[in-house]
Amino acid sequence: MAVHMPLARLLLVHRLLRTSTSGQRRLRSSDVLRECRRAARTLSTFPVRRSESQGDGRDPSPLGGLGRLLPRDALFPEVSQPRDPEEDASVAASDAHGEDAHVATREEGDRPPEASASAALPGESSLAFGELLVAEHHKKRRVEFRKMFELRAGARLQSNWGAVAHDDVAGRPAGCFLKSTRGVRFLVRRASLEDYVLYMKRGPAITYPKDASEMLMMMDVTEGDRVLESGSGSGAMSLFLSRAVGSKGSVLSVEVREDHHRRAVLNYKRWRQSWILRRGEEWPDNVQFHIHDLSAASALLANQGFHAAALDLIHPQLVLPTVVPHLYPGAVCAVYLANITQVIDLLEGLRCLRLPLLCERIMEVQVRDWVVAAALQKDGSHCVRKAPVLDRREEASDGAFLVKLRKYAQ
Numbered sequence: 001m002a003v004h005m006p007l008a009r010l011l012l013v014h015r016l017l018r019t020s021t022s023g024q025r026r027l028r029s030s031d032v033l034r035e036c037r038r039a040a041r042t043l044s045t046f047p048v049r050r051s052e053s054q055g056d057g058r059d060p061s062p063l064g065g066l067g068r069l070l071p072r073d074a075l076f077p078e079v080s081q082p083r084d085p086e087e088d089a090s091v092a093a094s095d096a097h098g099e100d101a102h103v104a105t106r107e108e109g110d111r112p113p114e115a116s117a118s119a120a121l122p123g124e125s126s127l128a129f130g131e132l133l134v135a136e137h138h139k140k141r142r143v144e145f146r147k148m149f150e151l152r153a154g155a156r157l158q159s160n161w162g163a164v165a166h167d168d169v170a171g172r173p174a175g176c177f178l179k180s181t182r183g184v185r186f187l188v189r190r191a192s193l194e195d196y197v198l199y200m201k202r203g204p205a206i207t208y209p210k211d212a213s214e215m216l217m218m219m220d221v222t223e224g225d226r227v228l229e230s231g232s233g234s235g236a237m238s239l240f241l242s243r244a245v246g247s248k249g250s251v252l253s254v255e256v257r258e259d260h261h262r263r264a265v266l267n268y269k270r271w272r273q274s275w276i277l278r279r280g281e282e283w284p285d286n287v288q289f290h291i292h293d294l295s296a297a298s299a300l301l302a303n304q305g306f307h308a309a310a311l312d313l314i315h316p317q318l319v320l321p322t323v324v325p326h327l328y329p330g331a332v333c334a335v336y337l338a339n340i341t342q343v344i345d346l347l348e349g350l351r352c353l354r355l356p357l358l359c360e361r362i363m364e365v366q367v368r369d370w371v372v373a374a375a376l377q378k379d380g381s382h383c384v385r386k387a388p389v390l391d392r393r394e395e396a397s398d399g400a401f402l403v404k405l406r407k408y409a410q
């Protein structure tokens with residue numbers, strides 16, 4: 001996707017404003033704004049040559065201009081100190097080795113685990129065998145390698161960038177760097193729920209995280225709610241719902257195919273097992289998985305009321321007559337559909353069915369990734385605009401539609 005420079009510049013200025021107003025060296029906001037505007041102009045529109053403006057002893061580079069607005073102790077040395085050409089050369093050399101210059105100056109993670117144990121999140125301990133972790137190799141803010149794995153005694157993480165022994169990971173704090181046998185730095189961290197659903201074994205396609213979060217918002221799912229979900233599929237949506245309703249709520253997840261049902265249950269169990277190792281307390285066991293055709297599940301739903309329903313199945317119009325009587329008035333049913341043809345079929349179905357449902361919204365969730373970088377290169381030439389390198393995980397996630405249906409009281 002093309003990068004939109006004027007907006008990118010605004011964003012940068014906004015971030016700087018926020019950072020600088022919270023720093024110890026407080027400046028009046030009008031001064032900061034004026035300086036930022038000036039610096040931002042320099043950043044991409046007015047290349048300043050070194051020899052032209054060194055009279056006031058200030059660093060004439062865009063970074064120098066912005067750097068003056070920020071607390072000194074928050075700056076990287078290359079911003080806070082005037083540049084010298086030798087230093088530039090050494091930074092360029094380390095770039096050529098494929099390491100991020102900023103990160104490379106930090107501690108390499110060779111310290112014994114005990115020394116940094118206090119860095120763990122409150123309530124979370126150091127990395128333990130059995131946990132689900134993610135290892136990634138970053139190069140210039142890009143993820144070159146990412147893998148989810150379960151930490152096991154004696155096992156090795158293999159990659160084209162070298163291997164890491166699991167035994168070397170155990171006992172370290174989450175979010176640490178480790179060196180592979182080929183000297184490449186890997187960040188090792190705990191898998192987020194988003195990582196987990198993207199990397200877990202799949203039966204059918206999952207509801208992608210960006211769509212799942214929008215569906216949670218549509219349904220206004222709150223702790224303590226009882227939610228109906230179908231089909232269970234691979235269990236991705238079930239886990240997001242499980243987290244949203246918490247220990248006081250519950251989810252009924254209905255799946256017609258036995259193999260998909262089994263996959264969803266396995267994925268749910270595996271996440272919960274890893275969670276207890278991570279937190280020392282159980283992930284709420286609040287999802288009931290059932291094998292059933294939802295369109296014929298009146299007996300299963302009898303005497304039950306739901307605060308919301310999430311449907312991700314083919315022909316949702318066929319199950320709505322069964323579902324709607326069990327929704328509380330005012331409740332939302334969020335429907336996930338793979339293409340616009342299915343949306344039209346659903347609307348057509350709704351017209352014929354005469355159910356007490358209002359279609360409030362039809363939408364597609366789009367995510368735009370940005371590359372924010374200086375417009376000028378060290379040699380004074382302008383950078384070529386680059387499209388962000390998309391995470392391979394996100395490639396297959398495009399093109400889904402969400403339909404928001406609300407039950408009204410009759």
Ligand SMILES: C[S@@+](CC[C@H](N)C(=O)[O-])C[C@H]1O[C@@H](n2cnc3c(N)ncnc32)[C@H](O)[C@@H]1O
Nearest residue numbers: 206207231233234235236237256293294312313
């Ligand atoms: C795309 S998958 C759902 C993926 C799931 N949302 C997830 O995040 O992993 C659709 C599932 O709906 C199931 N299904 C289709 N019709 C159904 C019905 N009438 N009742 C129950 N499940 C149904 C299919 O077997 C399939 O497993």
Ligand SMILES: *[C@@H]1O[C@H](CO)[C@@H](O)[C@H](O)[C@H]1NC(C)=O
Nearest residue numbers: 314315337338339340341342
């Ligand atoms: C829309 O999706 C359905 C179900 O996945 C599929 O059967 C149908 O061929 C798709 N239609 C188009 C136009 O892609």
